[in-house]
Amino acid sequence: LLFADTTPLGRLAEPDEIAGPVLFLLGPAASYITGVDLLVDLAGHTAYNRLGVFARRPAPLQATWLGYPNVTGLDAIDFRITDAVADPPGAADAEPAERLVRLPRPFLCFAPPDVPPPPREDGPPTFGSFNALAKMSPATVAGWAAILAAVPDARLLLKARGLDDPDTAGWWRRRFAAAGLDPGRLVLMGRIPGTGGHLAQYGAVDVALDPFPYNGTTTTVEALAMGVPVVTPAGDRHAARGDGDHGRTVRRHQVAQPTGEGGVRDHQVVGGCVHERSCGPRQPHQHRFG
Numbered sequence: 001l002l003f004a005d006t007t008p009l010g011r012l013a014e015p016d017e018i019a020g021p022v023l024f025l026l027g028p029a030a031s032y033i034t035g036v037d038l039l040v041d042l043a044g045h046t047a048y049n050r051l052g053v054f055a056r057r058p059a060p061l062q063a064t065w066l067g068y069p070n071v072t073g074l075d076a077i078d079f080r081i082t083d084a085v086a087d088p089p090g091a092a093d094a095e096p097a098e099r100l101v102r103l104p105r106p107f108l109c110f111a112p113p114d115v116p117p118p119p120r121e122d123g124p125p126t127f128g129s130f131n132a133l134a135k136m137s138p139a140t141v142a143g144w145a146a147i148l149a150a151v152p153d154a155r156l157l158l159k160a161r162g163l164d165d166p167d168t169a170g171w172w173r174r175r176f177a178a179a180g181l182d183p184g185r186l187v188l189m190g191r192i193p194g195t196g197g198h199l200a201q202y203g204a205v206d207v208a209l210d211p212f213p214y215n216g217t218t219t220t221v222e223a224l225a226m227g228v229p230v231v232t233p234a235g236d237r238h239a240a241r242g243d244g245d246h247g248r249t250v251r252r253h254q255v256a257q258p259t260g261e262g263g264v265r266d267h268q269v270v271g272g273c274v275h276e277r278s279c280g281p282r283q284p285h286q287h288r289f290g
Contacts, residue, residue, distance in 0.1 A: 033058035041077065044068020064098065066108060069214075071097035083107040110218070112225035113195050118203030126187075128157040128205035128228075130198075131219050133172070135211035143233075144209055145179035156209075157187040159201055164190025202226040 033039070039059035043049035044067055054062050054076045064072050065081035072080075079099040086107060087100055127147065148156055156176075162168045173183040192198050199222060202208075208223040210216050210232035216223075220230050 040065055042067040044072050071095055073097050081107055110221040115196055115199050117227040118200045121203045125154040126157050126204055126206050127209050129209045130159040131211050131216045133160045133162055135214045140211040141175055141179050145181040148181050155185045155187055157204055159189040161191045163188040199226055202228050
């Protein structure tokens with residue numbers, strides 16, 4: 001079994017850190033691959049991918065998994081590893097690209113960091129999202145503004161790389177203002193170094209909001225590990241359904257069904273959720289997700 005990863009050569013682990021029958025392909029070295037029965041792509045169409053290796057068909061059986069939430073479109077990829085929540089049987093099976101192979105449990109797993117959930121900070125009821133800004137679609141901005149309109153005493157905390165830049169922060173304040181949200185109710189925070197410092201910011205968040213149509217992944221399970229429930233619309237594609245896997249695993253996921261306007265059907269229910277969380281203790285999930 002050989003995995004084709006995207007790790008730059010400068011970050012290659014020491015040889016004694018890679019053991020057993022699993023190897024990682026770190027370069028376009030298709031001509032050097034021999035004796036491999038199954039070659040697994042972990043990157044899809046992301047940066048530094050190795051799809052050129054797969055196109056040469058160095059292994060008799062080739063699959064894609066984990067790192068890209070869609071098909072690769074390569075004839076040389078035989079199947080994509082997923083599950084029935086992220087890719088429900090039906091329409092997804094009609095795609096002309098690789099065949100879907102569904103695992104009986106979630107197609108990904110997560111080991112929570114050894115960091116205790118932070119205590120709830122004093123302050124108003126707070127929704128939050130620590131997702132990358134690229135996921136903040138117009139529908140996401142409109143949906144979150146509608147949620148805040150239904151909960152007039154709440155605020156929205158956004159934490160992402162780039163928000164410590166005044167021009168970037170100003171642009172996002174104007175974008176939410178255009179959607180009807182008072183910029184004064186926005187708390188914008190840039191990147192904080194270190195896992196502990198990053199996760200400690202969940203002390204200010206009562207309920208995490210998931211962007212759509214591209215949900216969070218690591219961001220979502222980190223919030224759950226810190227005892228913060230997540231509200232996510234269940235979408236119509238893999239990238240918009242992956243968080244349902246985390247929810248069925250930890251049974252703490254608040255799922256709001258999508259609509260054509262703003263992505264969340266009942267803003268009052270979501271508002272009640274943030275008020276409930278602002279008064280109750282946090283329950284961590286210190287077990288493996290998956």
